[in-house]
Amino acid sequence: MVQYKIGDVARILGISRDLLRYYEKKGVVRPHKDINNDYRYYDTWDINFLLDCVWYKNFGFSIEQTAHMVTNCPYDDLLQDLDAKKDELLAAVKHQQLLMRRISEHRDSVSRIADYIGKCDIRECPEIVCYLNRYNFIYDNRPELQALSQSWLNYMPFTQRYFEINQEDLLGESDNYAWGFSLDMEYVRELNVPEKPPVVHLPPCRSIHSAFKSFGKNGFTPRHIDYIVDYAEKNNLQICGNARGNLVCSVLEDGVVTGYFEVWLPIKD
Numbered sequence: 001m002v003q004y005k006i007g008d009v010a011r012i013l014g015i016s017r018d019l020l021r022y023y024e025k026k027g028v029v030r031p032h033k034d035i036n037n038d039y040r041y042y043d044t045w046d047i048n049f050l051l052d053c054v055w056y057k058n059f060g061f062s063i064e065q066t067a068h069m070v071t072n073c074p075y076d077d078l079l080q081d082l083d084a085k086k087d088e089l090l091a092a093v094k095h096q097q098l099l100m101r102r103i104s105e106h107r108d109s110v111s112r113i114a115d116y117i118g119k120c121d122i123r124e125c126p127e128i129v130c131y132l133n134r135y136n137f138i139y140d141n142r143p144e145l146q147a148l149s150q151s152w153l154n155y156m157p158f159t160q161r162y163f164e165i166n167q168e169d170l171l172g173e174s175d176n177y178a179w180g181f182s183l184d185m186e187y188v189r190e191l192n193v194p195e196k197p198p199v200v201h202l203p204p205c206r207s208i209h210s211a212f213k214s215f216g217k218n219g220f221t222p223r224h225i226d227y228i229v230d231y232a233e234k235n236n237l238q239i240c241g242n243a244r245g246n247l248v249c250s251v252l253e254d255g256v257v258t259g260y261f262e263v264w265l266p267i268k269d
Contacts, residue, residue, distance in 0.1 A: 003041035026067035113260045116211035120231045125207040125264035130182035158187040160246040165222045207264035214259040241266035
């Protein structure tokens, strides 16, 4: 019977010697050891089991799982393991499909935003859930809000960098604003995002829609959208809520980091 040294098996299967030793430890293979030099010798029977390990590993099973499935797994348990992996793969496929949808949406937003700069039109703003965790330059450090913010980081990149400017500040001369995160409702449903305070549900509403740019560090200010307030006054449109919007992208323009922002200002029907 032909026998193979550990280096030969490693080259045949494209796996490391350490992994071969691990599978030996788990009882997947039982190579013959030469009592004179302690060399390990594997036969084709051993290689068959190692091929099974490679087979299952390429489904995404861990090396621990593959060792169990090849050497110590009853029939019904194998079916359960395969069903569990199938469910896991289906969830991964669904997530990848969501990512594809999201990156397509983001690409579309980036490609369109330049056309909206400084222009106003009337449209319905999207339905979202959101929360605020930064006021001007100060983050809210309450433990419950920090925990919420950390949990929402797991929803990236489906979230948007969201801002609000109070109606009173917008109509006055204040430079106050707030930042947080938002999610469109389709992703709220897909990701099963809890909707409880301080998360707020904002329904769609008739709004003045526009976009603006902010240049350089700390360049963002409510005064960037004074022209939208002027547009409302000139067209006899009554503002009825806080301005809301999101950062679409940041790019380098003329050597300066420039933010592109989309904004909606609610008005009465």
